[in-house]
Amino acid sequence: MSKQLAVENAYLFLKQRILDGTYKPSEKLNELELTEAIKVSRNTVKKALLMLEQENLVKMEKNKGAYIKSFTLEEIINYLKIREVLEGLVIKDATVNITASDLHEMENILQTMGDYLKENLFDEYSNLNKEFHNIIYGATTNTQAVEMIRMLKIQLSRFHLRTILVPGRNAESYEEHKNIVAALKNRDENAAEEAVKKHIANVRLTIEKNYMYLL
Known part of the structure; x- marks a missing residue:
C-alpha cells in the first residue's frame, strides 16, 4: 500500500x-x-x-x-444560519437549471423516503436525503456555495443524523422536501428559496430545542 x-x-x-x-x-x-x-x-x-x-x-x-472538535450550541446555530442563506442562493440558481430528469429522480427519491419513514428506516431515509439535496447541488452553477455547504454539513452531520429521531421531526422533514420539489417543478425561484430556507431553519430549531439529547 x-x-x-x-x-x-x-x-x-x-x-x-x-x-x-x-x-x-x-x-x-x-x-x-x-x-x-x-x-x-x-x-x-x-x-x-x-x-x-x-x-x-x-x-x-x-x-x-x-x-x-466540539461545538457549542451558539456555534451550531450560527453555522446553520449561514447554511440557510447559502442553500437559498443555490436553489434559486438550480430552479432555472434543473432538468426534467432531475425532477423525476427527486420525485422517486421522495416517494422512497416516505416508504422508509413508514418502516422507521431512518438511516436509509438520511442516505436518500443526501441524494435529494445532491441533485439540487448538481443543478447549480454556484459551486463555491455548494463547497461551503458541504463543509458545514460535514461538521454538523453528527447532529443532522439524530434530528430525524426527534418525535414529529421525520414527518415535518418529509413535508418540507415535498414543498421543495413542488417549487422546483413550478420553476418558482422565490418559493424554492423559501422552502429550502424553512427546511434548514426547522433543522436549526430542532437542534436548539433538543441540543442536550442530541449530543
Whole structure:
C-alpha cells in the first residue's frame, strides 16, 4: 500500500467514527492506540489528523495532542444560519437549471423516503436525503456555495443524523422536501428559496430545542 493510500484510509477510518459518534466531542485521540487500531505508522495517523483538522472535525494542540472538535450550541446555530442563506442562493440558481430528469429522480427519491419513514428506516431515509439535496447541488452553477455547504454539513452531520429521531421531526422533514420539489417543478425561484430556507431553519430549531439529547 502506498503512503498516500495509507493516509487516505486512516483519514476515512477516523472520519467515519467521528461522524457516527464512536468518538465523542472533546474526546482525546491517542495516536499510539490509533496506529494499532488502523495498522499504520504514527506519521500516517498524524497526517490523517491534520486532514481532519482542516475540516474542523479535530483540534490539534501543541504538547496536548488531538481532540475531537466540539461545538457549542451558539456555534451550531450560527453555522446553520449561514447554511440557510447559502442553500437559498443555490436553489434559486438550480430552479432555472434543473432538468426534467432531475425532477423525476427527486420525485422517486421522495416517494422512497416516505416508504422508509413508514418502516422507521431512518438511516436509509438520511442516505436518500443526501441524494435529494445532491441533485439540487448538481443543478447549480454556484459551486463555491455548494463547497461551503458541504463543509458545514460535514461538521454538523453528527447532529443532522439524530434530528430525524426527534418525535414529529421525520414527518415535518418529509413535508418540507415535498414543498421543495413542488417549487422546483413550478420553476418558482422565490418559493424554492423559501422552502429550502424553512427546511434548514426547522433543522436549526430542532437542534436548539433538543441540543442536550442530541449530543
